[in-house]
Amino acid sequence: MMMRFTQSMKVKAQKEKVGCVLTLLIMIVFCVIVLLFPVCGSVSLAGWVQSPGHPQGYDPHSSLTWKKCAPTGHKITLTLIHLDLEESFECEDDALKLFADEVLLFTLCGRKSMKELQASVNPFLHSSSGGCLSVSFLADYSNTERHTGFRGFYTIQDVNECMDPENECTQLCNNYIGGYRCFCRPGYILDSDKHTCQVSCSEDRTGSREGVLMSPEWPGPYPENSVCSYILAVEEGLQFELTFMGVFDVEKKENGECIDSLTIKTLSGAVETFCERDVPSSVVTGSQRVEIIFRTDHKGANRGFSLYYETREMKCTGPVTPKSSLDPQHPEYSIGSEVIVKCDKGHVLKSKESAEVEYKATCQKNGQWSPVIPCEPVDCGIPDLPELTELSDKDPPTTYLNQISLKCANEYYQLDKNDNFTCNAEGNWESESGQKLTDDLPKCEPVCGINTEASFSGRVFGGKPASIKQIPWQLFHRRLPRGGASLISDYWVVTAAHVVDGHENMTMNWLGGTVNGQDTDPVTIETEKIIIHPKYNRVGLTNKQTNYDHDIALIKMSKRVSLGPNIRPVCLPKETDEPVKDGTVSGFGMFKKETVSRRLLYGHVQIYPLDKCDSVGLSATDNMICAGGDEVDSCQGDSGGPLFSPFLGYGSPDKPYRLTGIVSWGPSGCGNKSYKGYYTKVQNYLDWIKQTMEKN
Template sequence: MKVKVQKERAGCALTLLIMIVFCVIVLLFPVCGSVSLAGWVQSPGHPQGYDPHSNLTWKKCAPTGHKITLTLIHLDLEESFECEDDALKLYADEVLLFTLCGRKSMKELQASVNPFLHSSPGGCLSASFLADYSNTERHTGFRGFYTVQDVNECMDPENECTQLCNNYIGGYRCFCRPGYILDSDKHTCQVSCSEDRTGSQEGVLMSPEWPGPYPENAVCSYTLAVEEGLQFELTFTGVFDVEKKENGECIDSLTIKPLSGDAETLCGRDVPSSLLTRSQRVEIIFKSDHKGANRGFSLYYKTRGMKCTGPVTPKSSLYPQDSEYLTGNKVTVKCDKGHVLKSNESAEVEYTATCQKNGQWSPVIPCEPVDCGIPELPELMELSDKDHPTTYLNKISLKCANKYYQLDKNDNFICNAEGNWVSESGQTLTEDLPKCEAVCGMNTEVSFGGRVFGGKPARSGQIPWQLFHKQLRRGGASLISDYWALTAAHVVDGLENTNMTWLGGIVNSQDRNPVTMEANKIIIHPNYQRVPVGGDRKNFNNDIALIKMSARVQLGPNIRPVCLPNTTNGPVMEGKMGTVSGFGGFEQGSTSAILRYGHIQEYPSEQCVFEDYFVTDNMFCAGDEVKRVDSCQGDIGGPLFFPMLGYGTKEQPYEVRGIVSWGPARCGHVSKSYYTKVQNYLGWIEETMANN
């Protein structure tokens, strides 16, 4: 009984204490206006007990500079697993702190719960109580006492006051020690050290508290200014000690800022050299951070007469040359090689400038690099890099506009001092302009086997240089550039003045979409012997002709030129097989609508004797007696090319070594025919193409 009475007295004493605190806070109510500074929060029906389905939601927020605290003095709720039946949930600033149920004594609440029931400054506390549908015994619920308290911001190390802090109800303020002023951020104390020395021509400037360590958070601005015609010379005396990092970056800094020109920032321990400012007005700015014990600087300043120095403008030189020039001195400014005066249409490179009283030159005309501009290029050619600079000493390179062409020589040019693009040999672009020549001897598909007489059909792109003519006289030709084709003279003999149409890019003569080429010129070899109409030809010497088309042939995957031979003597096919192609006969008495090809070899002339026919060194015999491969009527003028189809490479492209010329009347009977030896006519071909 005695113990129970003592507990009741202790409880009454605590309640009385809380009531006294409550009364004191109520007396201070006007301090916070309409905000309640203290009060109680309890479960419905407390202390008699709460009913089933009871609930309560409570929330209180503190004003700026205050926080709210809650002290639980009683807790008696139904005990359940994880408080899933009856529960009191407590939150601080919307964050759940505790979920409580069961019974806890005042001592337990004080030890494990109450120390954490407070908000952040200006934050909120909230509680949510919810009971389920029934309890096996009656529980009294909970009760707590909340108070709104001032926050002592000066105890917060993050309040950012650099020197002194004064706390008051609802806030705090920073203030400074004597000799310092509060910055506009209301937190930083700065030393008051700015000084205007306008008109002073000689004197000493020192960091604050020199020769002792300079104070923290110093921002000092010293202004030096005199009349026009004078400039300041600065000389550092004694110790120079301005804090910097090991990597050389300035922590504190001394900045010399003239009226014109670049500012110079100094720090470290090396005494700077004397500085001639070349300015009648100089601002000297000293800054320090919030820590350190460095000694600072001392400098002596004086004035001297203003002088001009060179250069007047970059990329130029002065005449006469001197280290300094007096006011009124005149100089000739001459642009360096490859540079001209800016915005000068006459491309002048020099002018006269005069030294002014302020130490500046007038006039100042910049020198800019010569611009060669974007060159005019012929059709099919373009710059490798369209956005590349075109000024002095910059380089450009050229390329052909599509992959079916390549440059015939060096493609690099440099912009010279005269504004011309020149090659490595020193010739101008117009004198040494490369040409885009059609890539020859390359096809887009490879295959093996087949014959012309009874041969195998070609596929698109296999023999892209094959041309075909089926009007007036059936025959073939070989495209050797994007303008010229090569054929046998007797294919075009007598047709020089006709509108001769050639077809290309096809493997079927009935194709409705061939590349159509109109002949502009037909040039037969001058030593070719023409036979009168109705005459019997026995001599096919010099059986070669060139055809120039009226327009550039649009090259593509199915129409590309074949190369000319790169040799002028020796065996035509070097003892290997070549390939002949055409739209001629492939069986006795029939011609082919399909392009066919076959592989043949070269034979000595003594093995190819045809009665009464005239054989010269300008022709050679080829065929295949074993497989009975041969050219035939309708193949006349077409190509015999090497290496054999399927074996051409970039290193050894296909070359037209022979032109189908003449042979036995019956195709396949002997399986040998004669071909014009193209290598004997390279000079005539090149000269004719160049002159026409």
């Protein structure tokens, strides 16, 4: 028992000795810190933080909240030397929480030796510069055994900013308590950003007529972060010429972009920048004042430049203004020289209201011409275009050599000719063939002979009803005289003369865009002028009954017909002598004995030679077409309506429907196999139609 007691006493004495030594070391560190650091107001530079009741032990429900912040340029460090808390799962009973700059670093419980704390916890217990450390300790209601708690020692220390690679001092750094400062090697000055060192290399050589300029430390490598500005200036009437000498070596990227640069600026604002290894050619500045700027970045080992500058008499060079020439023409001109400035073709003087193209200019002492009147391109302007015609591009450029093209305003029209027009030197729009736009203006003409629906069978007398859009050129007059007509443009209609004979001085309303003869809302087209063919044998003007020769009339409408899918013109025949082909006839006439159709009917007919048709006592002429089919015929009420080819349903944009005949006359008894109908042969009247439309 005595030996055991003695051994126990020895162990206890050794522990107390170790504790005293550790406490002594900490106190020595504390004393050193206090001696080395100035007193910063009320901020304590070192001290202890520990759990309540330490080292005897903490009571249930004990708690502690502690926070300490470092001044600017300092950081606070905490060293835990003791930890003895109740052990629990995820420290849910008793816990010590450690924070740095409001971020949780550790949640601790249980026991850890000083060695364990030094290895895994203490290296991380420090704040950022000017930051804070905080501690939160909380015990629950009871412990199965007594625990001594925790104890730590904190210190506030200066931060050595010079060790931070991001402090951005380009040369030298001096750390002091609470901060740092950058400074430069001899020959450099600190920039206004207090971090960058620059060479003091700018010079003002005003009044110097010749001399040498070199990059700093020439012929050795030039220093980094340089911005050198050299000013050369002399009296008016002189200019500087710069000649590079020896090596020219200014850093450049592989893609050609300058890293470092030598820039020459003149009084006129002209700028030239040089880099790489090729020696630049001599520079005649044309200026009495020149600024040469040399810039370098933060690294590199290039040698820089050396140049010789001298003055020479000021000269003027051409051109005086772009898009002009000089008379006389010389490489350069002495002060006082006069020249005639003439604008290039297609250009005029900007300040002149008239189309003047030349003026006189004199070379001044500053190397500039006076006066300077710019030459600007001739502007042809936006042309005046007829109705329905517009430019292909909105707001196109309209000056010399620019081009425009035209188009029609909607799909139901097309240009009668396509061409590009170029703005010429005289200010006129000119076609590729050399015609002025005003003399050869393309016109928008209706697209003819196209429909949007088709069928392949039917007849008029007893015929098949047409659907809307199938025969969009068909017009109808439903009051007496009842008859049909064909739209051939957006203003003109063709019909049989006998339909309108005696009604020339009356206003007639024609219906279009409908297949229903009793439609209450059709397109109504009002006549302005009715023109009957002059050779038509008009009933009532002679004692003879008409033989229907020249049975054709033109009607001009009072306003432009609004074209669309339901109403659009048919094409006229080609100006050829080719035989008339079989086709389709349409109308609102009788479709069975003494019955007038309420619907637009159509049917296909065959063309026969005149000598194969019975004219029933009337004389047929070469101005007529004989056509018919098996119980297919035009009849009363169809007069004036169209006979067109190809057959309905076989037309296309490449093969449009053409008006080959106009329903004219025939024997009584429609659909009789023994008789055929007669139609005015439109092909024979193309010239009359064209001339009449042009005159009216």
